[in-house]
Amino acid sequence: xxxxxxxxxxxxxxxxxxxxxxxxxxxxxxxxxxxxxxxxxxxxxxxxxxxxxxxxxxxxxxxxxxxxxxxxxxxxxxxxxxxxxxxxxxxxxxxxxxxxxxxxxxxxxxxxxxxxxxxxxxxxxxxxxxxxxxxxxxxxxxxxxxxxxxxxxxx
Ligand code: SF4
Numbered sequence: 405x406x407x408x409x410x411x412x413x414x415x416x417x418x419x420x421x422x423x424x425x426x427x428x429x430x431x432x433x434x435x436x437x438x439x440x441x442x443x444x445x446x447x448x449x450x451x452x453x454x455x456x457x458x459x460x461x462x463x464x465x466x467x468x469x470x471x472x473x474x475x476x477x478x479x480x481x482x483x484x485x486x487x488x489x490x491x492x493x494x495x496x497x498x499x500x501x502x503x504x505x506x507x508x509x510x511x512x513x514x515x516x517x518x519x520x521x522x523x524x525x526x527x528x529x530x531x532x533x534x535x536x537x538x539x540x541x542x543x544x545x546x547x548x549x550x551x552x553x554x555x556x557x558x559x
Contacts, residue, residue, distance in 0.1 A: 405499045406432060406558075407492075409507040410442035412548050417442040421452040424507055426548045428555060437559070438505075441495055443512040443534040447488025449481070456481055458511045459521035462530030463489075467537060473511050476523050485512055489534040496543055503558055504538055508547035515547045 410417045413433050414425040432438035445451070454475035461471030467489070472482040489512065496504055506513035514532035519525070535545045551558065 405501055406438040407441055407496050407499065407501040407504045408432065408438045409505065409510075409513050409548075410440040410445070411507055412505065413438075413440040415440060415442070417445055417451050419444075419449075419451070419453045419455050424548075426552075428552060429505060429548065432559075439495075439499055441492055443488035443492040444485070445488070446491040446495075447484040447486070447512075449484055449488075454479070455523070456485075456511050457519045457521045457523060458530070458533070462518060462528075463511075463514075463533040463536030464531060464540070466533045467540070473533065474521075485533045488512060489537040492534050493537055493541055493543075496538060497541075501543060503551075504543055504545045505548055505551045506532070506535055506545055508549060515545050516550075 411424040412426045412429040414423045416423045456475045465471035473485045512532045512534045515535045517527040518530045520528045538545050
């Protein structure tokens with residue numbers, strides 16, 4: 405079974421109330437090969453919500469208490485993101501996920517790039533908080549872009 409970001413499955417759970425539909429992903433859901441999850445909703449966020457970015461590092465640093473996740477207006481949402489990450493990890497274990505496909509660039513779900521914490525649209529290399537936790541626990545996490553490039557090998 406594959407765990408996928410809910411927004412990639414077409415669910416309107418993004419911070420701006422929209423989705424990031426990826427047809428390869430939604431097809432997997434239809435075929436009962438994948439289950440959607442939104443770490444931020446599991447952490448207690450609602451939709452819509454303010455955009456948030458990691459300040460002072462990447463997802464692994466957040467887990468280690470060396471960086472934080474902050475909304476644009478300044479609210480510290482680190483604990484919500486960490487709660488969402490652990491709940492997602494439990495879900496991945498429950499379904500014996502073989503691979504997890506998460507939305508690139510998100511402070512929770514990014515797996516190659518995240519925004520740099522200045523809210524100016526600039527990205528840096530790094531994992532989101534959920535991705536970092538899943539990888540630390542031995543799960544294979546890839547972005548929707550890498551999933552598309554490696555579809556035949558993964559499915
Ligand atoms: S990127 Fe992750 S946390 Fe953000 S809306 Fe999509 S599934 Fe939820």
